[in-house]
Amino acid sequence: MTTVTYSVPAMHCDHCTHTIEMEVGEMQGVQAVRADLTTKKVHITFDVPASEQGIKTLLAEINYPAEGLITL
Ligand SMILES: [Cu+2]
Numbered sequence: 001m002t003t004v005t006y007s008v009p010a011m012h013c014d015h016c017t018h019t020i021e022m023e024v025g026e027m028q029g030v031q032a033v034r035a036d037l038t039t040k041k042v043h044i045t046f047d048v049p050a051s052e053q054g055i056k057t058l059l060a061e062i063n064y065p066a067e068g069l070i071t072l
Helices: 014-025 052-061
Strands: 002-007 030-036 041-046 068-070
Touching (some): 002 052, 041 052
Antiparallel strands (some): 030 041
């Protein structure tokens, strides 16, 4: 299991966080998604078949591109 945190500057309201949590949460292999509006960061815990690349591609597709990976 892997947890990543992405910076997503395009998120600006509760609707954005809801969309991100729903869309990413529907990906196969994604265990948990939390979008934090205050910090504009998204925390994602996943396992195969989900991948970092797949998650970034999805975020770009729904117009919330990940600007950076923050490793903890
Ligand atoms: Cu919004």
